Amino acid sequence: xxxxxxxxxxxxxxxxxxxxxxxxxxxxxxxxxxxxxxxxxxxxxxxxxxxxxxxxxxxxxxxxxxxxxxxxxxxxxxxxxxxxxxxxxxxxxxxxxxxxxxxxxxxxxxxxx
Amino acid sequence: xxxxxxxxxxxxxxxxxxxxxxxxxxxxxxxxxxxxxxxxxxxxxxxxxxxxxxxxxxxxxxxxxxxxxxxxxxxxxxxxxxxxxxxxxxxxxxxxxxxxxxxxxxxxxxxxxxx
Numbered sequence: 001x002x003x004x005x006x007x008x009x010x011x012x013x014x015x016x017x018x019x020x021x022x023x024x025x026x027x028x029x030x031x032x033x034x035x036x037x038x039x040x041x042x043x044x045x046x047x048x049x050x051x052x053x054x055x056x057x058x059x060x061x062x063x064x065x066x067x068x069x070x071x072x073x074x075x076x077x078x079x080x081x082x083x084x085x086x087x088x089x090x091x092x093x094x095x096x097x098x099x100x101x102x103x104x105x106x107x108x109x110x111x112x113x
Numbered sequence: 114x115x116x117x118x119x120x121x122x123x124x125x126x127x128x129x130x131x132x133x134x135x136x137x138x139x140x141x142x143x144x145x146x147x148x149x150x151x152x153x154x155x156x157x158x159x160x161x162x163x164x165x166x167x168x169x170x171x172x173x174x175x176x177x178x179x180x181x182x183x184x185x186x187x188x189x190x191x192x193x194x195x196x197x198x199x200x201x202x203x204x205x206x207x208x209x210x211x212x213x214x215x216x217x218x219x220x221x222x223x224x225x226x227x228x
Binding site: 044 | 154157215216217219
């Protein structure tokens with residue numbers, strides 16, 4: 001069974017400090033990993049997907065298949081980064097879980113001034 | 114812009130009442146999903162539909178039912194609401210057959226309170 005674990009429910013940092021939101025997964029095939037962000041009272045929106053390997057709003061995430069991790073990082077946090085962050089896993093094409101996402105429990109990031 | 118919309122945005126109801134939450138999308142996606150969000154539990158999948166004739170239970174379908182009236186519409190019903198169904202409900206869509214990705218697009222959410 002596929003599973004996504006975000007070990008930190010809450011994470012607080014000060015503005016300008018580095019931040020890392022942890023995500024570990026279990027999946028027997030080749031996963032597709034995402035980070036979604038939910039700002040206060042807004043809908044979930046895609047932040048990153050591992051396939052595109054791009055940096056959005058200064059955030060990056062590298063898929064580490066050996067450690068089954070997809071941690072989200074930003075070198076200098078900003079107050080506007082305060083939000084709920086969800087790590088999500090999608091199955092590979094042709095698999096029974098293709099098209100479905102499994103979400104972690106989420107991490108609330110607070111960036112203090 | 115193509116979008117996912119949900120009605121109502123907020124709803125307060127009483128225990129035992131029947132309630133329907135509606136989701137519409139103009140993205141042209143075949144696949145639609147209903148999730149509930151609870152603090153500390155993240156997003157849990159209630160039901161999903163890969164096309165108009167396909168309905169599947171998710172992790173927490175008990176107490177809920179759905180109807181896929183058209184490609185663009187997917188409704189979630191609570192036949193007899195109970196207080197522990199108080200939550201934020203999200204609808205989502207995806208189109209992996211065209212996009213080649215599992216990415217999902219979310220509606221703005223419906224905040225439901227059952228008294």
